[in-house]
Amino acid sequence: MADQSVFRITKELSELQKNSDLSLAVACRDVDVRNVKALIIGPHDTPYEFGFFEFSFKFNKDYPRKSPQVTATTTNGGRCRFNPNIYSNGRVCLSILGTWRGERGEEWSAAQGLESILLSIQSLMSANPYENEPGFEDANEPADKKHQKDYVQKIRHETLRISVIQRLEEYLGIGPDGVVAAPATTKDDYDLDMDVIDDDSSVPFEPFKDLCKRRFLWYYDSYLAAIQKGKEEVKDGQPFVTMPFEGSTNTMEGKFNYTELERRLRNIKKALDDEAEAWAAEGLVAKAKETTVAVNLQRQFEQVVESFKRSDTPHNLELADGNPFVWVLTYFGKPMTNLDGGLFRIRFRFSPRFPEEQPRIKFETRLFHHRISPDGTPCYFAPLSRREDAKSHIDAVIEALEEENPPYDPRTLVHPEAFKLYWGSAEDRRMYNRRLRRSVQQSME
Amino acid sequence: MKIKIKKWNAVATWRWDIPEDDVCGICQVHFDGTCPACKYPGDDCPLLSGKCGHNFHMHCILEWIKQDSAKGQCPMCRQRFEWTEQTNETSMMDTTSIPLDTQ
Numbered sequence: 001m002a003d004q005s006v007f008r009i010t011k012e013l014s015e016l017q018k019n020s021d022l023s024l025a026v027a028c029r030d031v032d033v034r035n036v037k038a039l040i041i042g043p044h045d046t047p048y049e050f051g052f053f054e055f056s057f058k059f060n061k062d063y064p065r066k067s068p069q070v071t072a073t074t075t076n077g078g079r080c081r082f083n084p085n086i087y088s089n090g091r092v093c094l095s096i097l098g099t100w101r102g103e104r105g106e107e108w109s110a111a112q113g114l115e116s117i118l119l120s121i122q123s124l125m126s127a128n129p130y131e132n133e134p135g136f137e138d139a140n141e142p143a144d145k146k147h148q149k150d151y152v153q154k155i156r157h158e159t160l161r162i163s164v165i166q167r168l169e170e171y172l173g174i175g176p177d178g179v180v181a182a183p184a185t186t187k188d189d190y191d192l193d194m195d196v197i198d199d200d201s202s203v204p205f206e207p208f209k210d211l212c213k214r215r216f217l218w219y220y221d222s223y224l225a226a227i228q229k230g231k232e233e234v235k236d237g238q239p240f241v242t243m244p245f246e247g248s249t250n251t252m253e254g255k256f257n258y259t260e261l262e263r264r265l266r267n268i269k270k271a272l273d274d275e276a277e278a279w280a281a282e283g284l285v286a287k288a289k290e291t292t293v294a295v296n297l298q299r300q301f302e303q304v305v306e307s308f309k310r311s312d313t314p315h316n317l318e319l320a321d322g323n324p325f326v327w328v329l330t331y332f333g334k335p336m337t338n339l340d341g342g343l344f345r346i347r348f349r350f351s352p353r354f355p356e357e358q359p360r361i362k363f364e365t366r367l368f369h370h371r372i373s374p375d376g377t378p379c380y381f382a383p384l385s386r387r388e389d390a391k392s393h394i395d396a397v398i399e400a401l402e403e404e405n406p407p408y409d410p411r412t413l414v415h416p417e418a419f420k421l422y423w424g425s426a427e428d429r430r431m432y433n434r435r436l437r438r439s440v441q442q443s444m445e
Numbered sequence: 446m447k448i449k450i451k452k453w454n455a456v457a458t459w460r461w462d463i464p465e466d467d468v469c470g471i472c473q474v475h476f477d478g479t480c481p482a483c484k485y486p487g488d489d490c491p492l493l494s495g496k497c498g499h500n501f502h503m504h505c506i507l508e509w510i511k512q513d514s515a516k517g518q519c520p521m522c523r524q525r526f527e528w529t530e531q532t533n534e535t536s537m538m539d540t541t542s543i544p545l546d547t548q
Contacts, residue, residue: 004472004481011473064471065509109520110471110509 005063009033012114017384022411024118027207034059036068036114039208040122041215042163044410047155048125049226050219051163052212053082055092055121057114067097067108070117076162081250082155084133084243085124088250094120129155133245150241153233156226157240157256164223165264168216171209172271178264180271210357213272217360217377218414223265225416230258276349276360283325286352293354298324300390307391317394325350329394333440334402338433342367342440346378346397348390355388361397368439370422370432371400373414461492463500470521471505480504497524 010033016026023041028034036057042048051074058069071090075081078088085093085100093099095106096117124132130148131137168174173181216223234256242251286294301324305317320326327348333339344365351357363376371379380400386392406412413419421432461476468475476492480502483490493503499521501509509515510526519526 007474007481008472065512066514107514109515109518109523110505111520113473 005059005061006033008064009036009059009114016115022381022409023122024115025208025211026114026118027205029205037073037205037207038114038118039211040118040125041411042125042159043122044413046125046127047129047152048082048159048163049156050215050222051159052167052208052215053125053163054208055118057117064110064113067112068114068117070094070097070099070121074163074167076158076166079249080158080162081246081252082158082163083124083129084136084245086121088252092121094124096120128152130243133243136245147241147243151243153230154240154252154254154256156230157234157258157261158252158254160223160226160261160265164216165261165268167212168268168272169264171206171213172268172275174264174267174271178267180274213275214358214360216268217272217375218373218379220265220269220377221374221416222413224262227258227262227265230256230261234258236260272360279349279351279360280320280323280326282352283323283350284321287324291352293350293352294324297350297354297390301327304391304394315398320347325352327390331398331401333443337402337404338436339402339440342443344443348393350390358382358387359390359393361393365443366439367443368415368418368432368435369401370415370418371403371406371412372418374417377414379412379414459487461500463492463494467500469502469505470499471501471509474502476500476502493528495519495524496527496529497522 013026013028013033013036016024023043025039026036027038028036036059038055038057040053040055042051042053044050053072053074056071056073058071060066060068070092072082072086072092073090075088075090078090081088087093091099094117095101096108096112098108126132128148130144130151131139136144175181236255236257236259238256240252240254240256242253246252283294287298301317301319307313308315308317314332316330318328320328327350329346329348331342331344331346333342333344342365344363344367347362347364349360349362351359361378361380363372363378366376373379378397378400380393380396382393382396408423410419418432418435421428421435424432463476466475469480472481474481477486479486479490482504483502491503492500493506494500495506497519499519506520506526509520510517517525
C-alpha cells in the first residue's frame with residue numbers, strides 16, 4: 001500500500017484548494033506532495049487577527065493510519081511562542097496529532113486530515129489564548145485576569161511585527177533601514193538557456209507570497225486599527241509580561257514599539273503600491289518584446305471588450321496608454337440598487353508574471369462600500385481554477401460590488417468602518433446605505 | 446482504421462448498495478472505485494459496513510483496526526467497530542441487458 005497516502009493527500013489538497021476558504025491556504029511542490037506548506041490567517045476578534053501563520057506538514061507513508069508531523073514555521077526563527085500550544089521550536093500541541101495527551105475520543109483517527117488539523121490549529125488562535133494552557137482553563141483570579149490581558153496585548157504586537165511585517169518586508173526586500181533593495185533583475189524568457197533553468201529544489205519554496213501581499217492590502221486598515229488600539233493600551237519601550245507557563249526559550253519576549261510598527265507598516269503599503277505601479281513600465285517593455293504574457297493579455301482584453309459588446313454590458317473597458325498590462329474599467333451602477341447612476345473607474349494592473357502574480361485592482365473613484373477598502377482595493381473571490389482568466393476577475397469584482405445579501409464573513413473585513421455599519425443595527429445599516437448612496441452621487445459630479 | 450460499433454450488449458451493471466455519494470472515510474475514494482491498493486472494484490476489494498453505520502473499503506479499515514492505537518474504534522465516530530454480517534453480499538446485482546443499435 002505504498003501509494004495509499006499519496007492518493008489521499010492529493011485529493012485533500014485539491015479539495016482544499018477548490019473550496020478556497022479565505023483563511024486557509026495549502027501548497028506543495030509538484031514533485032513532493034508529502035511535504036505540504038499551509039497558511040492560516042488569524043481569526044477576526046482575536047489577537048492573531050489577520051496575521052499570516054505558516055505551518056509545514058510532513059506526511060509519511062503510513063498516513064492516514066498515522067497523523068502527519070506538523071511544525072509551526074512562523075516563530076521568528078525559533079524565538080517566539082505564539083500560543084500556549086504553539087511552541088517557539090515549532091511544536092504544535094494537539095491531541096489529534098498525538099502531541100498532547102488527549103481526552104478519550106480526541107486522538108488521531110484515519111478520518112482526520114489536513115483540513116481538520118488546520119481548523120483545530122486555527123481554533124487554538126482564540127480571543128483568550130491564556131486559557132489554552134492546561135491548568136489555566138478556569139483561572140480567573142485577579143492576577144489571571146491581568147495576565148490574560150497582558151498576554152493578548154503582546155500576542156497582538158508580535159502578530160503584527162513577526163507574522164505580517166517581517167514576512168512582507170522579506171518578500172519585498174525591505175531592509176531594516178526601510179530601503180527597498182532593487183529587485184533581482186528578472187530573467188528574460190527568451191534569453192533563458194535550457195540548462196540554466198533553475199532546479200526547483202534550490203529555489204526557496206514560497207507559495208504564499210502573492211497571496212499574503214494581496215491580503216495585506218485587504219487588511220491594511222485593520223492592521224492600522226490594531227496599532228491604534230495598542231498605542232492606547234501600552235507605551236513604547238514597555239517590556240512584555242512573562243506568563244507563568246512560559247519557559248526559558250519557549251516564550252514570547254520583547255518590548256512594545258507600536259510607533260515603529262506603524263512606520264514599517266506604512267512603508268510596506270507604499271512598497272506594494274510602487275510594485276504594482278512598476279508593472280506598468282515592465283509591461284510596456286514586455287509588450288515591445290511581444291512576450292507570451294503580453295500577447296495573452298492583449299488577446300484577453302479584446303475578448304472581454306467583444307463580450308461586453310455582445311451582451312450589451314453597459315460598462316466600458318480600455319487599456320491605459322495602449323498597455324495590455326493596465327486595464328481601466330468604467331463601471332455603470334446597476335439600476336434599482338444603491339449604486340444606480342454611479343460611474344466608477346476601476347484600474348486593473350497585471351503583472352508580467354501573471355497569472356502567478358494575480359492582478360492588483362483599485363477603485364480610482366472613491367466609494368464607501370463594505371467590500372472595498374478605504375484605499376480602493378476590492379475584496380473579491382476569483383475562483384482559483386480560473387485565475388488565468390482575466391474576465392473572471394472583472395466579473396468577481398462586479399459581483400462583490402453588487403451582491404445584495406452577502407453572508408456575514410469577517411474575513412471580508414476590508415473597510416472597518418463600513419463593515420461595522422453594514423453589519424450593525426438597523427439604524428447602522430440605514431446609515432451605511434446613506435453613505436454609500438452619497439458616495440455614488442459624488443461619483444457623478 | 447475506423448471502427449464503427451454497430452451493436453453492443455451490456456450484460457450487467459452493479460454498484461454497492463449504499464448511498465450514492467458515500468466515500469470511504471479512510472482513503473476518501475468513492476466506493477465505486479477501489480481502495481488505493483487495488484485495481485478492480487468488486488469482490489476483490491469489498492466493503493465492510495460497521496454496525497455504527499459507517500462504511501469502508503475492507504482493506505482500509507483492516508489496516509486501521511490492526512493498529513493498537515486504533516483501540517478497535519471506528520475512525521469516524523470512535524464507537525467500537527463491529528461489522529455487520531452480510532459483508533461481501535452488499536453488492537447489488539442488476540442484470541438488465543441493454544441491446545443497443547448504433548445504426
